[in-house]
Amino acid sequence: MGMTLPKFLRHLLLLDERRCPLCLEPFVPSGKAGQPFCPECLKGLTEAQGPCCEGCGRLLQSPSAYCGTCLQSPPPWLALRRIGPYRRLLRGAVLRGKFHGDIALLTALGMLLGSLIQARPFPKAPEAIVPIPLHPARLRERGFNQSLEISRGIAKTLGLPPAPALLERIRNTPSQRTLKRAGRMANLKDAFLSRPEARGKHILLIDDVMTTGSTLRIAADTLLNAGAASVSVAVLARD
Ligand SMILES: [Zn+2]
Numbered sequence: 001m002g003m004t005l006p007k008f009l010r011h012l013l014l015l016d017e018r019r020c021p022l023c024l025e026p027f028v029p030s031g032k033a034g035q036p037f038c039p040e041c042l043k044g045l046t047e048a049q050g051p052c053c054e055g056c057g058r059l060l061q062s063p064s065a066y067c068g069t070c071l072q073s074p075p076p077w078l079a080l081r082r083i084g085p086y087r088r089l090l091r092g093a094v095l096r097g098k099f100h101g102d103i104a105l106l107t108a109l110g111m112l113l114g115s116l117i118q119a120r121p122f123p124k125a126p127e128a129i130v131p132i133p134l135h136p137a138r139l140r141e142r143g144f145n146q147s148l149e150i151s152r153g154i155a156k157t158l159g160l161p162p163a164p165a166l167l168e169r170i171r172n173t174p175s176q177r178t179l180k181r182a183g184r185m186a187n188l189k190d191a192f193l194s195r196p197e198a199r200g201k202h203i204l205l206i207d208d209v210m211t212t213g214s215t216l217r218i219a220a221d222t223l224l225n226a227g228a229a230s231v232s233v234a235v236l237a238r239d
């Protein structure tokens, strides 16, 4: 089919495929194949690189595995990867994806996160990508689960399909935003249920933004209590 298309039409289709999902400008991909963003947006999204905590993704002054907080209270996961701090262009992109339902942008951000994971692999290669689930009532309200859309992008890059069925949200918890840390943990207790298929698997858990990490902690603990071999975490941004 592609062979029969006139050359100019194929050219147009190719350009259209490579429209940057963030600035919406067409661009000619250079360097790494499968990079969804134009060079300017890519630069903006990944501007704050440098040493960061293996446990929570916070930027560190000097290279070391963990920040002081994670040394004191280690997270249940092996390691965390993120695109960057939750600010500027990355923050704007996450907000647009999540609150304006820009699914293509969420998937593209997932692909970028996937390429960063490839560049800096987890200690254990993930066997299943599990998005933080939304409660069915919240899902109906929003129409999509942002973590699942991000997972689809990561899955494209890593060649590993998302397995959203491994973790379920069984309690519709009030919004976390207004609660302090202790309140968040209590609020989330028994919020998740892990499926038996998680047993023995190295799981990659996905969320959009890590703030206090309470949701990720409870979800990771639920998977580990159900017999998961290990949990690693990837989020778009670290607040
Ligand atoms: Zn762009």
Ligand SMILES: [Zn+2]
Pocket (backbone or CB within 6 Å): 053, 054, 055, 056, 057, 058, 066, 067, 068, 069, 070, 071
């Ligand atoms: Zn840390």
